[in-house]
Amino acid sequence: KQEVTQIPAALSVPEGENLVLNCSFTDSAIYNLQWFRQDPGKGLTSLLLIQSSQREQTSGRLNASLDKSSGRSTLYIAASQPGDSATYLCAVYSGYSTLTFGKGTMLLVSP
């Protein structure tokens, strides 16, 4: 059974810092990996989807990498802003489109 772990569980940084969120998964036989953002009490906003044949994806200040062999992904956020404060969820596609989620990293960026 696939297990997804995210470290750290919570992170507090001052505005402007670059930061890295980590995600690990136990079964490397995944299709894709997706990073989401979730604001308190709200839905899931897709940030980046990395297909199994890719090693990274970039969108603006976000860069996500995938190393299937080691069962790891990282989400890099450059020049963090207070508006980046949210919970970031990593999810892996174990079946073709059935997702297994991590518990998330709660990020607080202070002005």
Added chain:
Amino acid sequence: EPEVTQTPSHQVTQMGQEVILRCVPISNHLYFYWYRQILGQKVEFLVSFYNNEISEKSEIFDDQFSVERPDGSNFTLKIRSTKLEDSAMYFCATRGGGNTGELFFGEGSRLTVL
């Protein structure tokens, strides 16, 4: 940009009552899913649905739950007799036929069982 729409956004119900949560998928999507998130916990897979039948379900999706696509547009999740532990955010997700397999999520329906 096309969106997955869920109603209601929040429902409060008494234990033992039936609840129906509704989802309007992106128009050309054919694969539908329900996930749930109990407060403070992980988002968990409940069920996937394709071609008017369940294609996969988790151990959470017991006989109290059912899904259907009654009119070709809405996709519904029914909880027959709600329990306190059914209180959660329920997310609908849909997928098109493209080869990325990416799921698109709705904003969620928050269910509170008293």
